[in-house]
Amino acid sequence: MSATLIYSEVEEDLRASVRDLLADHASPAAVLARCESDQPYDLELWRLLGEMGATTLHVPEELGGQGASMRETAVVLEELGRSVAPVPFLGSAVLASAVFTVLGEPVPSETATLVVPFSSWQPVFSSGPVRSVADATVASLFIVPVSTPDGPELHLASSATVTPVTSLDLTRPVADVTVSESTVLARGADASNALRVALLTGAGLLASEQVGIAERCLFDTVAYLRERHQFGRAVGSFQALKHRLADLYQELVTARAAARYAADALATGEDVEIAVAVAAAHCSDVAVHAAEEAVQLHGGIGMTWEHPAHLFLKRAKADQLALGTPDRHRAALAELVDLRL
Amino acid sequence: MDADALRAKAREFVANQPTTDRLEFLRARFDAGLAWVHFPEGLGGLGAPRALQSVVDTELAGTPDNDPRRIGIGLGMAAPTILRFGSDEVKKRFLRPLWTGEEIWCQLFSEPGAGSDLAAVGTRARRENGRDGDDWLLTGQKVWTSSAHTARFAILLARTDPDLPKHQGLSYFILDMDQPGVEVRPLRQITGEAEFNEVFLTDARIPDAHRLGAVGEGWKVAQTTLMNERVAIGGNAAPRESGMLGAVAKTWRENPDRHTSALHDRLLRHWVDAEAMRLAGQRLRQQLAAGAPGPEGSAMKLGFAKLSQALSGLEVELMAEDGLRYDDWTLRRPDLVDFTGRGPGYRYLRAKGNSIEGGTSEILRNIIAERVLGLPSEPRVDKDVAWKDLPK
Numbered sequence: 001m002s003a004t005l006i007y008s009e010v011e012e013d014l015r016a017s018v019r020d021l022l023a024d025h026a027s028p029a030a031v032l033a034r035c036e037s038d039q040p041y042d043l044e045l046w047r048l049l050g051e052m053g054a055t056t057l058h059v060p061e062e063l064g065g066q067g068a069s070m071r072e073t074a075v076v077l078e079e080l081g082r083s084v085a086p087v088p089f090l091g092s093a094v095l096a097s098a099v100f101t102v103l104g105e106p107v108p109s110e111t112a113t114l115v116v117p118f119s120s121w122q123p124v125f126s127s128g129p130v131r132s133v134a135d136a137t138v139a140s141l142f143i144v145p146v147s148t149p150d151g152p153e154l155h156l157a158s159s160a161t162v163t164p165v166t167s168l169d170l171t172r173p174v175a176d177v178t179v180s181e182s183t184v185l186a187r188g189a190d191a192s193n194a195l196r197v198a199l200l201t202g203a204g205l206l207a208s209e210q211v212g213i214a215e216r217c218l219f220d221t222v223a224y225l226r227e228r229h230q231f232g233r234a235v236g237s238f239q240a241l242k243h244r245l246a247d248l249y250q251e252l253v254t255a256r257a258a259a260r261y262a263a264d265a266l267a268t269g270e271d272v273e274i275a276v277a278v279a280a281a282h283c284s285d286v287a288v289h290a291a292e293e294a295v296q297l298h299g300g301i302g303m304t305w306e307h308p309a310h311l312f313l314k315r316a317k318a319d320q321l322a323l324g325t326p327d328r329h330r331a332a333l334a335e336l337v338d339l340r341l
Numbered sequence: 342m343d344a345d346a347l348r349a350k351a352r353e354f355v356a357n358q359p360t361t362d363r364l365e366f367l368r369a370r371f372d373a374g375l376a377w378v379h380f381p382e383g384l385g386g387l388g389a390p391r392a393l394q395s396v397v398d399t400e401l402a403g404t405p406d407n408d409p410r411r412i413g414i415g416l417g418m419a420a421p422t423i424l425r426f427g428s429d430e431v432k433k434r435f436l437r438p439l440w441t442g443e444e445i446w447c448q449l450f451s452e453p454g455a456g457s458d459l460a461a462v463g464t465r466a467r468r469e470n471g472r473d474g475d476d477w478l479l480t481g482q483k484v485w486t487s488s489a490h491t492a493r494f495a496i497l498l499a500r501t502d503p504d505l506p507k508h509q510g511l512s513y514f515i516l517d518m519d520q521p522g523v524e525v526r527p528l529r530q531i532t533g534e535a536e537f538n539e540v541f542l543t544d545a546r547i548p549d550a551h552r553l554g555a556v557g558e559g560w561k562v563a564q565t566t567l568m569n570e571r572v573a574i575g576g577n578a579a580p581r582e583s584g585m586l587g588a589v590a591k592t593w594r595e596n597p598d599r600h601t602s603a604l605h606d607r608l609l610r611h612w613v614d615a616e617a618m619r620l621a622g623q624r625l626r627q628q629l630a631a632g633a634p635g636p637e638g639s640a641m642k643l644g645f646a647k648l649s650q651a652l653s654g655l656e657v658e659l660m661a662e663d664g665l666r667y668d669d670w671t672l673r674r675p676d677l678v679d680f681t682g683r684g685p686g687y688r689y690l691r692a693k694g695n696s697i698e699g700g701t702s703e704i705l706r707n708i709i710a711e712r713v714l715g716l717p718s719e720p721r722v723d724k725d726v727a728w729k730d731l732p733k
Contacts, residue, residue, distance in 0.1 A: 005624035006631060222714045237717040239703075242710035249709050250640035254617035257624040274616075281613045330609040337582070339593060339612065341605045 018079040026083040028308035035170035055093040074208035074263035081212025091135025098198035112141035121324025123195040125152040132174040154191040155182035169318035203323040207259040207279035210287035217290035255286040281329040291316035351400035363405040367441040415446035426553040447492035449483040466499035475549040489538035503729040511559030515551040533670035586615040646696035653689040
């Protein structure tokens with residue numbers, strides 16, 4: 001196995017550029033203020049990410065992209081996770097874009113989304129309203145899996161009835177979507193395969209976002225425990241607390257390796273299913289653990305609305321359900337590695 | 342010396358070595374500077390970069406070797422310390438038979454009263470005038486010593502001045518194990534085996550010429566030894582589902598009628614954790630190869646211990662009525678340790694040592710928290726107190 005699990009210089013440069021942009025646009029205070037405003041998404045940040053090419057990195061040049069790979073897109077997701085940036089990156093630049101790319105269709109410049117429940121882990125073609133779709137409220141293109149008498153089809157719609165719902169994740173809200181008029185994008189096996197690949201790609205890349213969430217939660221908590229004094233000492237000097245952070249660090253080390261391996265597998269096409277199942281199962285739980293520890297170890301302040309820890313907890317918990325719970329991915333793994341019940 | 346020159350030298354050595362005797366071959370290899378190329382000329386090396394050792398190892402593959410697993414403590418701990426702190430005479434005397442495996446080494450650091458707190462060692466070294474100059478007489482007890490029963494020499498940490506704070510009163514010695522004042526007893530573990538020993542020292546004699554570093558500088562010298570302790574990062578990546586996971590997955594597949602959904606869920610969780618650990622090890626090796634070693638290594642042992650204990654515990658449960666049996670409690674003295682050897686019961690019990698040996702998981706968590714994450718240390722009450730006045 002020759003997967004490269006370390007970051008290249010190009011990837012580190014890309015990370016630095018995205019991090020700079022996010023420092024200006026997605027500070028914790030700004031993200032917190034936005035999530036209860038009229039527009040929970042930061043469309044200006046989304047536009048700037050598109051301008052710098054960060055939204056089409058893995059899309060081949062002939063389909064309108066940068067011709068890089070999933071590895072680079074994964075690095076962008078790590079940074080977006082670190083700041084729980086409210087942009088429709090996963091719905092548009094990952095899920096919808098994967099469908100277009102698999103089908104060999106040019107990727108449109110409009111914001112798009114895949115009309116499936118965000119908790120989906122396997123292709124389902126249905127009809128009627130779809131609940132809990134991510135990144136739908138700001139989409140102007142909708143890819144819809146539709147069950148027809150002739151078999152499964154993927155449809156494309158330029159309008160839909162989108163009903164925002166009160167969402168657990170304040171920084172990536174979901175909405176209910178009903179599509180009435182649409183055109184056929186793909187049929188039969190092509191449609192099934194495109195949807196399967198998109199969900200696999202989404203779950204594999206989401207792991208990188210989860211690494212970003214976990215990293216931010218860990219290091220913000222470390223910084224706080226160095227500053228916070230009780231009993232005449234920095235509370236970070238108590239072993240009861242520092243050992244929990246050491247365990248979290250160990251989880252972050254393995255989560256990063258698993259997420260990098262999944263990104264590399266998606267880039268090369270080798271060992272994709274196992275790589276994604278491992279990364280999705282592992283990184284989901286690590287991100288939730290990190291966010292839960294952040295809330296607990298911040299003590300009272302971590303339980304307040306004004307402190308951003310809850311934004312990370314809500315994102316991490318929603319991400320754990322997104323594109324298949326760890327349980328679903330472990331069940332898939334049981335088949336893939338022949339460890340059946 | 343560059344890679345091409347070294348390769349040529351190694352080829353020439355192989356071509357011109359008529360001997361078939363294993364020991365003679367190893368001695369000749371040492372004398373040709375092809376033992377450890379980063380050591381100086383005359384001491385088994387050529388003063389070449391350490392990274393070029395692989396060139397030699399590749400060229401000499403298939404020739405008699407010194408069984409590095411059997412002499413690991415000598416190679417990994419004693420040799421670098423002797424090289425750095427030994428006199429010319431000491432280096433000449435000890436390095437060659439150490440490398441060829443003619444003389445096995447062990448490490449006498451830990452004591453019943455000095456485990457995680459190694460600087461608390463209480464084995465006393467007292468100066469005495471001997472026939473050939475100063476000697477040291479050592480009295481005390483060491484513990485958890487692998488290879489003590491086969492070792493000819495030991496590296497040893499002892500207290501030369503109990504009136505100083507604990508880190509300052511230590512000195513570092515080479516001990517001849519083959520003398521009346523040294524008694525080695527097997528230390529039986531919870532597995533029934535005795536991989537390790539207790540070593541009792543009663544006026545064991547060490548010539549002053551076999552002291553490494555100045556009197557009172559033992560802690561500093563020991564740091565060199567411990568920093569060189571071989572990090573468990575092999576040259577090659579472990580294959581997927583190997584080690585403890587491999588053993589347990591095999592048991593799972595061979596016992597389909599013992600499956601339960603709860604055990605299945607746990608097994609899959611561990612499978613994921615093991616694969617993520619394996620990938621993290623691979624990532625770490627890539628960082629090292631790229632010349633940018635990260636701090637991630639400190640987390641690996643912690644994860645390994647947790648995982649091997651969880652997996653081996655699961656396996657015993659899976660075995661149901663057979664999990665109530667054990668293969669053999671007889672006190673054995675294994676030559677080499679295999680964590681996954683023998684049966685599930687042994688694997689379960691031996692894995693308990695993984696979070697103790699080579700630094701407990703609690704100490705590792707302190708190290709990660711303080712050195713990697715930068716959290717403040719616990720207040721220390723023992724740093725400026727004479728060793729003799731510390732509560733024991």
